[in-house]
Amino acid sequence: MYKLMLCLRYLRTRYIALASIISVTLGVATMVVVNAVMSGFSHEMHIRLHGILSDVVMESHSLDGFYQWQKHMDAVKAVAGDDIEDMTVTVHVPAMLNLRVRDQWYPRQVTVIGIDDETYNKVSDFSKYLKHPANRQQVDFNLKENGYDGPDDSKLVESGWEYRRDKIKYQRELEDEMRRFETLHQTGRMPEARRTNPNEFAAMPSPLGENGAADVDVVTPKFADDPSAPPLPGPPxxxxxxxxxxxxxxxxxxxxxxxxxxxxxxxxxxxxxxxxPMKHQAPGIILGMAVASIRQRDADGNVKDIFLAVPGDDVRLTFPSAESPPKAISETFTVVDFYESKMNEYDAGFAFVPLSKLQSLRYMTHPELGSAISTIQIRLKPGANLQEFTNRLRSEFPAEVYPFRIQSWKDMQGPLLAAVQMEKTILNILLFLIIGVAGFGILATFYMIVVEKTKDIGILKSLGASGGGIMSIFVGYGLSLGIVGSGVGCILGLLFVWNINHVARLIEIITGQEVFDPTIYYFQEIPTIVEPMAIVMVVTGAMLIAVMASVLPAIRAARLHPVEALRYE
Known part of the structure; x- marks a missing residue:
C-alpha cells in the first residue's frame, strides 16, 4: 500500500516529472497524427490506383496484342473460376491527342484504352469517377445534352449537345459572314481605303464562356459612318x-x-x-480531366481550371496501327465525358474509347483468329486471396509459353506503394525517437530523485522495506508517467486528427499560405484514417519506454544499504 501512496505523492509533488510527461505526451500525439494522415493518404492512393485497374491483369507482351483471348479466358476460369467475379478485355495503345484551341493544335501524349462499356465497369470502379451522372450509373460513349460536373464536382455549365449546337451554329454564321465580306471586297463594293485600312477590323469576343474550350479569335468588318458605303446584307x-x-x-x-x-x-x-455535327457526333472519347484542362491561379490568386476541350468538342487522335511495320492512323473523336480520379498519373495520361472502334481502326481483326486484345482484366470475389490467386495463374500460364504476363494491381503499382510504405515506416521510426528522448529525460529525473531521496530510502529499508518494494516504487512511478503521458497524448492526437482540416484553415489564415496547393494536390481536405491497432501500439510503446527508463534508477535504489544511506545523516 505504501508503494502506491508514494508513487501518487511523487507524481503530485515532483513537478520536474511534468517535463517528462509533456515529452511523452507530445511524442504520442505526434505519432497518432502522423499515422492517421499517412494511413489516410495511403488509403486514398490505394482506392485511386485500384479504381482504374482490376484485381489481376493479363497483359500482352507486344503492342499488337494477342488473339484467341476467349480460349484463354475459358482456361483461366477452369483453373480459378471459384475466385473470379467478372472478366473483361481491353486494348492499350500509346497515342497523340490533338486539341484545337483558338485555331491552333495543342498536342497531348496519352494512353488510349479501348473498353467494353458493358463489362469494364464490372471489373473496376471506372464509372464512379466520370463527371456525368448518367455515365456513373452505366457508362456509354454517347454525348449527353448537358449536366456535366466540373472539377471537384462543380458544374460545367457549357458542355454537351447544347454547347455543341451553339458552337457549330456560331461557326457557320461566322463563315457566312466572312464569305459575304470577301465577296464585297472582291466585287469592289467596298471603298478602296476601307479594304486596306487595318483599323477597320476589330477582334470579336468569343461567345463561349470561361468554360468554353474552343475560344476562337475572329475578325469582323467595322465600317465608319459613311453614306456612300453600300449597306451590308443582313444575316442569313x-x-x-x-x-x-x-x-x-x-x-x-x-x-x-x-x-x-x-x-x-x-x-x-x-x-x-x-x-x-449539329445532329451527329464522331465516335465518343472519355478524357482524363487533366488532359483537357490546365489548373492555375488567376491574377487575384484564385485557383481556376482552364479547359482546352469540354464534352461536345471534337479532338484528333493519332496512334500506331497493329500492322508490321506500324503506320500512323488519325481519327476524329467527340469528347463525351471526363474522368477524374484525382491521381495526376491517370487524369493526365489516359483516354478511353469504344473497344470495337479501336480494334477496327488499328486493324486488329483477323478473318480466322477474330479480334486481338491487349489485356484480360479480372475482378476477384470479396475475400479471395489476391497474391495466392496471382501465383496460381502464373504457375499455370507461364510468361515464357503464353503471349501475356500476369500481374496483380499491386504488382503493377509496386514501386509507388512500396515508396509510400517506406515513408510511413521511416516517419514512425523517427517520431518514436522523440518518445525515446523523453525516456532519457525520465531516466535522468529518476536518478536525481534517487540521489535526493537516499535518506528516505535508508529509513524505509531500516523499517523493513525490501529491495523489491523499493524498486517497485520507482518502476510504478515510471509506469504512472507513461500512462498519464501516453493517455493525454493519445487524446490530444485524436482531437487534432478530427479537427485537422480546421487547423489547416487556421494555419492558412495565420500564414497567408495554403497548406496544400490545389494546383498540385487534387483534393480539398486532408484524408485521415484512425487505425485502432496503431493507436494501441503507440500507447503501449510509450508506456514501455517510460517503464524501461525507470528500471536502472530503481535497481540503484533497491541496492542501497540502509547503513550506507544513513551514515552521514
Missing amino acids: PADLADRMAKKATQAVNALAAAGGDPFAQRYKQPESNTFD
Missing part, C-alpha cells in the same frame, strides 16, 4: 444551310428517278446518312 436565316442541303438532295433524287443520269442513283442516300 439560321436554317439556310439545312434548307439548301434538303433541296440539293431532293434535286439529285428527282434526277435519278427521271433517269437523267444513270450514275445519279449511287448518290441517292437518306438524309440521315449525311454527317451533320
Whole structure:
C-alpha cells in the first residue's frame, strides 16, 4: 500500500516529472497524427490506383496484342473460376491527342484504352469517377445534352449537345459572314481605303464562356459612318444551310428517278446518312480531366481550371496501327465525358474509347483468329486471396509459353506503394525517437530523485522495506508517467486528427499560405484514417519506454544499504 501512496505523492509533488510527461505526451500525439494522415493518404492512393485497374491483369507482351483471348479466358476460369467475379478485355495503345484551341493544335501524349462499356465497369470502379451522372450509373460513349460536373464536382455549365449546337451554329454564321465580306471586297463594293485600312477590323469576343474550350479569335468588318458605303446584307436565316442541303438532295433524287443520269442513283442516300455535327457526333472519347484542362491561379490568386476541350468538342487522335511495320492512323473523336480520379498519373495520361472502334481502326481483326486484345482484366470475389490467386495463374500460364504476363494491381503499382510504405515506416521510426528522448529525460529525473531521496530510502529499508518494494516504487512511478503521458497524448492526437482540416484553415489564415496547393494536390481536405491497432501500439510503446527508463534508477535504489544511506545523516 505504501508503494502506491508514494508513487501518487511523487507524481503530485515532483513537478520536474511534468517535463517528462509533456515529452511523452507530445511524442504520442505526434505519432497518432502522423499515422492517421499517412494511413489516410495511403488509403486514398490505394482506392485511386485500384479504381482504374482490376484485381489481376493479363497483359500482352507486344503492342499488337494477342488473339484467341476467349480460349484463354475459358482456361483461366477452369483453373480459378471459384475466385473470379467478372472478366473483361481491353486494348492499350500509346497515342497523340490533338486539341484545337483558338485555331491552333495543342498536342497531348496519352494512353488510349479501348473498353467494353458493358463489362469494364464490372471489373473496376471506372464509372464512379466520370463527371456525368448518367455515365456513373452505366457508362456509354454517347454525348449527353448537358449536366456535366466540373472539377471537384462543380458544374460545367457549357458542355454537351447544347454547347455543341451553339458552337457549330456560331461557326457557320461566322463563315457566312466572312464569305459575304470577301465577296464585297472582291466585287469592289467596298471603298478602296476601307479594304486596306487595318483599323477597320476589330477582334470579336468569343461567345463561349470561361468554360468554353474552343475560344476562337475572329475578325469582323467595322465600317465608319459613311453614306456612300453600300449597306451590308443582313444575316442569313439560321436554317439556310439545312434548307439548301434538303433541296440539293431532293434535286439529285428527282434526277435519278427521271433517269437523267444513270450514275445519279449511287448518290441517292437518306438524309440521315449525311454527317451533320449539329445532329451527329464522331465516335465518343472519355478524357482524363487533366488532359483537357490546365489548373492555375488567376491574377487575384484564385485557383481556376482552364479547359482546352469540354464534352461536345471534337479532338484528333493519332496512334500506331497493329500492322508490321506500324503506320500512323488519325481519327476524329467527340469528347463525351471526363474522368477524374484525382491521381495526376491517370487524369493526365489516359483516354478511353469504344473497344470495337479501336480494334477496327488499328486493324486488329483477323478473318480466322477474330479480334486481338491487349489485356484480360479480372475482378476477384470479396475475400479471395489476391497474391495466392496471382501465383496460381502464373504457375499455370507461364510468361515464357503464353503471349501475356500476369500481374496483380499491386504488382503493377509496386514501386509507388512500396515508396509510400517506406515513408510511413521511416516517419514512425523517427517520431518514436522523440518518445525515446523523453525516456532519457525520465531516466535522468529518476536518478536525481534517487540521489535526493537516499535518506528516505535508508529509513524505509531500516523499517523493513525490501529491495523489491523499493524498486517497485520507482518502476510504478515510471509506469504512472507513461500512462498519464501516453493517455493525454493519445487524446490530444485524436482531437487534432478530427479537427485537422480546421487547423489547416487556421494555419492558412495565420500564414497567408495554403497548406496544400490545389494546383498540385487534387483534393480539398486532408484524408485521415484512425487505425485502432496503431493507436494501441503507440500507447503501449510509450508506456514501455517510460517503464524501461525507470528500471536502472530503481535497481540503484533497491541496492542501497540502509547503513550506507544513513551514515552521514
